[in-house]
Amino acid sequence: MNTPTVPCNRSWSVSEDSLRRYVNYASESCVQELLSASTSSFDAHSNRLASGWKVLSTDGGVEISKQRSGSLHVFRSRWLLRSVTPRQFMTVANAIDAAKQWDSDLVEAKYIKDLGDNLNIIRLRFGDSSKPLFKNREFIVYERRETMDDGTLVVAVASLPKEIAAGLHPKGSNSIRGLLLQSGWVVEKLEDDSCLVTYVVQLDPAGWLPKCFVNRLNTKLVMIIDNLKKLAQACPINGSI
Secondary structure, three states: OOOOOOOOOOOOOOOHHHHHHHHHHHHHHHHHHHHHHOOOOEEOOOOEEOOOOEEEEOHHHEEEEEEEEOOEEEEEEEEEEOOOOHHHHHHHHOOHHHHHHOOOOOOEEEEEEEEEOOEEEEEEEOOOOOOOOOOOEEEEEEEEEEEOOOOOEEEEEEEOOHHHHHHHOOOOOOOEEOEEOOEEEEEEEOOOOOEEEEEEEOEEOOOOOOHHHHHHHHHHHHHOHHHHHHHHHHOOOOOOO
């Protein structure tokens, strides 16, 4: 049974060097989790993937699956983008100033700290007019971009601990600070300037919400891939990354 989330009133002031070390360590784990999630094989007899992912649908060439993680579900989407290079896709997915084009509930997204070495701290905010599960929620997350030896691109995103987040950016007076668990993108380069994209997300929006609503929120976040797909296909950038 879910219980109300107790607001965090503490904040920690950490040096930039300590913050960088923490984010580097935490994001490395997230990168490995994302890579693992992108390499599951399918068992047609059980409608399950070998690593425990259960396929929910395969409509329109997009596979959507889920896996239990504690009391919540992790949702994953995989799809093949033909004639779209990794550079085209990541230009759209990483264009923080254009994020509202593929997530209509988002009202503000901005970088609040650059830690170097492809590590950043970002604030995401959803306002009064957002859908009920997003209304007045904000997230302070790290972002790590990594290019693997085989050219695979990984973008790892997750919330900072609430005490550290509070020290970096005070919570808005009308906002609820949500918790984004290990999430992000894996973009694999294929032949003929195409790519295979895996999107993984697990979110605890905070507040006293029934588990079914939290899981519905996760499902909604995965569904934004349709908007991303259209934007990526329209992106004028050519060439591989």
